[in-house]
Amino acid sequence: MSDDLPEPDRIEGAPHPRETETLFGQEQAEAAFLEAYNSGRLHSGWLITGPKGIGKATLAYKIAAFLLTEQPADGGLFGDAPPAPTSLSISADHPDMALIRAGSHPRLSIVRRPVDEKTGKLRTEITADPVRDLKKFFHMSAADGGRRVVIVDVADEMNVTAANSILKELEEPPARTTLLLLAHQPSRLLPTIRSRCRELRCKPLSPADVAHALAQADVHVDETEALATLSGGSVGEAIRLMNHDGLKMYHDLVHMFDKLPNVDRTAALKLAESCAGKGAEARFPMALDLIDLFLARAARTGLVGEPSTQGAMGEARLLARIAPNDFAARRWAELQQELSLKVRRGRAVNLDPAALILDMVFRIEETARSVAAD
Template identity: 30%
Template sequence: MSYSPWQRSVLDNALAALTEGRLAHALLLVGPAHMGKTAVADVLAQRLLCSAPTTDNLACGRCRSCTLYAAGTNGDIQRVTLEPNEKGDKLRTEITVDQIRRLGQWFSLTPQLGGAQVAVIAPADAMNVAASNALLKTLEEPSANRFLLIVTSRPGRLPATIRSRCQRLEFRIPARSDARAWLVTQGFKDADIDSALDAARGQPGLAAEWLGQGGLSLRREVITELNAVGTGKLSPIELAQRWLGDEQGELRLRFAADLALDAASRRVGAAPAERGGLTVPADFPKLSAWFDAINRTREQLKAPIRNDLVLAGLLREWRTMFP
């Protein structure tokens, strides 16, 4: 596996703690989305299960545990994540208490290979209240050679009682020069890298995703369409239906919210101006409220309500902020 510098830093710290006997049974891997947290959790899990680690303290890739791990048949690792709904056509939005209870029962079993047991929970912030309470019971009763790797980009959504019982492994956004250098090694064009890093607020993994999957083009479309609504050239209901008409709806709303936040942070008391191609209103309080409302709409996209009507109302508010 090829590691980014920020992944390597976290992994090295964890492996050093393991070597020195300082590694806790519960690890909380935190940091912004798209920083490779789950990938590091998987590498660390394989190392914890390996019976013949290498001289640089990584999994050997050859022992029985590693062979089964690579085949996906190692019974001493469990992954807890979002499961399909009853219809099987979508993922659930929560990790349920039943999943965590099954995990607790699994931890009570004897390891199949006689070594460690490792569970990876990702995204841990998706646990509902009952699931979090059930996990707390597992955390309160640590056992030798039982490890919990808890992965989240939103640690504030986890109860303090869970966070306080974990050893924290933090993924930090690197310096812009380091992020830029890494993106160059991934084969992206210099001309696009700075724009992507700006849009991603310095997060290199997110910038890489948008560079590779057309996110920057979609962001430019959002700017053009918001300008069209602001000048009355495009109706709010038409744009709302367009934005939510495919799987890119959440990303469009993220871009709209980010653009509004950028505008609000630079617009206090100023006249209307261009920000990254977006014409923004001068009303700071309304702009801030609009940012909050767009984010609430993002959160409820999966709820069974007419989100297109909610969004159309917000786009009408955007239009009224212009003279």
């Protein structure tokens, strides 16, 4: 991959998963893999699932390092079998770890979005070529007889041809080979791929684990509750929020909606203008995501009551007021679906970002008035 292109599996401002020392919050998934390994039921295909940014890739690299540094089980000096491993952790000083961190281990292959030779940019999907290259990898890496590992990051991004090629490898996997498929939305994968893999489910992190993972990435923040709330337990999303001033943007959204069913028009115009023009490439999608999150939290509040944590000061009180019951919850959920569809259509035809943001704000105002009237 070209040095001037970001790796598609790297989050800006955080160490790459292969460089991450400690995985937080996924003890159950780690234990499930170890149990299968120690019982001799090691599947050739594993599907590692869960939302973005919660540690799926870090877990995949931990598993890969564990398998690539595997010690022979043919007994020690006196013929005794080594004790069953109780952890996936491998010493950072192990010689194989340096190769893994450098991305040059001869028995580890990473399948991800390639560079489009015509544009010089990353493709939007995993094409067949990286998967076809596995044939060469399997042949070359078989020389020393050690285990081989393939990580597909992420399998959701495979096009049809690539998915069918991976399916063939899962149907007839080479000996001593493990395929680790990461998926944000496993329902998008071929049912035949899912059926040939054992699933490891990663869960959103607790606020404490988010804080620990951020500290490991050398990211320090005071508003830990707000960050954990808005990120949904995703370290990747928490870092994105930090990188693009998402905490302040959500605070401004809550302030703008504080007087619903009336919206602060000046604040709405300021938000819309900030999402348009040069330099707003990251701010615009952030605004869309946070508005969607606000609506989702409003719908949930109508069903289960005032939230126990806040994404901004005063948010819990605001949500409880605009979503007092399950009827209001339905109205906010319907609006979320409506605006989500409008966003997809608007972005497909390159609708003016400012116009799209203002339209969303005014639809929220209309819905709040409707809820208040009922």
